[in-house]
Amino acid sequence: MEKEAKFWKGEDRKIRCLLCPHRCLLAEGQRGLCGVRENKGGKLYTLIYASCSSAYPDPIEKKPLFHFYPGSVVFSLGTVGCNFKCLHCQNYTISQVKPENYPLAEILPEEAVERAKKCCEGIAFTYNEPTIWFEYAYDVAREAKKKGLYTVFVTNGYINEEPLNEISRYLDAANIDVKSMSNEFYKHICKGSVEPVLEACKMYKKRGVHIELTYLVIPTKNDDAEEIKNFCRWVIEELGEMQPIHFTAFYPQYKMLSLPPTPFKKLMEAYAIAKKEGLYYVYLGNVAHGDYENTYCHNCGKLLIERYGFSAKIVGLDGRKCSKCGEEIPVVI
Numbered sequence: 001m002e003k004e005a006k007f008w009k010g011e012d013r014k015i016r017c018l019l020c021p022h023r024c025l026l027a028e029g030q031r032g033l034c035g036v037r038e039n040k041g042g043k044l045y046t047l048i049y050a051s052c053s054s055a056y057p058d059p060i061e062k063k064p065l066f067h068f069y070p071g072s073v074v075f076s077l078g079t080v081g082c083n084f085k086c087l088h089c090q091n092y093t094i095s096q097v098k099p100e101n102y103p104l105a106e107i108l109p110e111e112a113v114e115r116a117k118k119c120c121e122g123i124a125f126t127y128n129e130p131t132i133w134f135e136y137a138y139d140v141a142r143e144a145k146k147k148g149l150y151t152v153f154v155t156n157g158y159i160n161e162e163p164l165n166e167i168s169r170y171l172d173a174a175n176i177d178v179k180s181m182s183n184e185f186y187k188h189i190c191k192g193s194v195e196p197v198l199e200a201c202k203m204y205k206k207r208g209v210h211i212e213l214t215y216l217v218i219p220t221k222n223d224d225a226e227e228i229k230n231f232c233r234w235v236i237e238e239l240g241e242m243q244p245i246h247f248t249a250f251y252p253q254y255k256m257l258s259l260p261p262t263p264f265k266k267l268m269e270a271y272a273i274a275k276k277e278g279l280y281y282v283y284l285g286n287v288a289h290g291d292y293e294n295t296y297c298h299n300c301g302k303l304l305i306e307r308y309g310f311s312a313k314i315v316g317l318d319g320r321k322c323s324k325c326g327e328e329i330p331v332v333i
């Protein structure tokens with residue numbers, strides 16, 4: 001469904017979209033790189049307001065968010081389109097398709113919140129990039145907060161400051177992909193750039209949004225020990241040593257079929273680097289080794305949250321404190 005978009009201005013008889021760092025300049029009838037925002041008659045329209053490709057209850061652990069309402073269920077909404085063109089996209093069937101070529105279901109904000117209230121504790125905008133769904137995500141998130149639900153973005157972090165500020169008012173948590181520390185990687189593999197993503201991580205955190213970072217380890221592309229070390233050092237310097245991070249395994253997808261899956265040894269190397277650099281809450285994902293998904297107290301080592309697959313059981317928390325040593329744990333519950 002179409003709706004006039006936010007964040008744009010007229011420029012040289014064209015429209016400049018100001019939602020994400022691409023800042024697309026669109027002539028009449030032209031769409032942005034995300035494929036879902038179009039200049040129609042001198043105004044910018046979103047083509048996907050309330051248009052959903054998926055709406056399912058999911059465990060919050062699947063996002064992944066491990067320090068945010070562990071064990072809760074989140075109503076997860078997705079649409080189509082993306083402002084990145086990642087060659088390894090796991091969800092390319094929705095992220096790289098035009099709205100007119102996909103059977104989208106209309107779910108208005110009030111209905112989305114009503115449906116979420118029946119089975120879930122929160123609403124997540126996920127599966128494809130929520131930034132480009134801004135107008136709808138904002139309306140749903142505002143409505144959700146009125147009804148006592150939490151709200152989540154699973155995002156690539158490619159968003160400009162003004163929209164980030166607006167959505168942060170109604171956003172409780174975000175899992176942000178940091179895909180690499182290299183601009184070359186972002187440029188050639190994603191059609192983006194790294195700096196705005198790192199800035200968005202800092203800005204979301206500063207505005208009180210709980211964040212967790214995911215780094216998908218891709219053989220030969222971003223798995224170099226030096227790059228992993230750079231990432232960890234940046235996290236500690238900018239976000240602190242308590243910042244939860246997830247290293248996840250790559251599986252060949254979409255246009256990146258010639259690479260092998262990430263060997264477990266490589267993930268362990270990343271884990272060891274992160275721990276050595278001083279990060280406390282480091283997790284491994286997309287692998288069957290449960291021990292790297294559990295949460296342990298950074299002070300005394302007690303098991304706090306036990307995970308198996310996407311299920312989570314709180315076993316060592318008194319509120320937000322470790323039940324053994326009383327240390328405050330960076331967890332939202």
Ligand code: SF4
Pocket residue numbers: 017018019020021022023024031032033034035036037083132
């Ligand atoms: S949101 Fe879409 S149209 Fe707007 S700048 Fe980003 S890619 Fe371009």
